[in-house]
Amino acid sequence: MIRTAAIFLGLTALILSDTASAQKGVPGEWAQTKSGIYKVGDYNAELSRLCRQGIFRQRKLLRLSIGYLGDKGYGITGIAQQGYNLYDPTGASEPNRTYHFYSQGYSNCRVYVAVTPPPRQPQQ
DSSP states (O other), rough: OOHHHHHHHHHHHHHSSSSHHHHTTOTTEEEESSSSSGGGGGOOOOHHHHHHSSSSSSSSSSSSEEEEEESSSSSEEEEETTTTTTTTTTTOOTTTTEEEESSSSSSSOEEEEEEEOOOOOOOO
């Protein structure tokens, strides 16, 4: 209970901090964008429901994340995939998909799904 409250307070402080401090980044931040969170992928109602139940989630909260600094959809999402930081005991995930978690652990958890881009080829 205390740990959950501490995580909530930490995330709330992160989300409510001003843009200047958000631009400094957080540990595990992969990227920042001025786009809204909703543009990262397609909202998935079923996976969001499973996330709210704690059945579909990141193993380690915000191990890898994206910060959203736009006027709409300001916040942070954690990233997971099959084989990387994903807890999925029901097998709801699909290969070649990246799952973005907003507000994991809370009743408003949303999961956005994006096609995983192919690895970059080395420049020749």
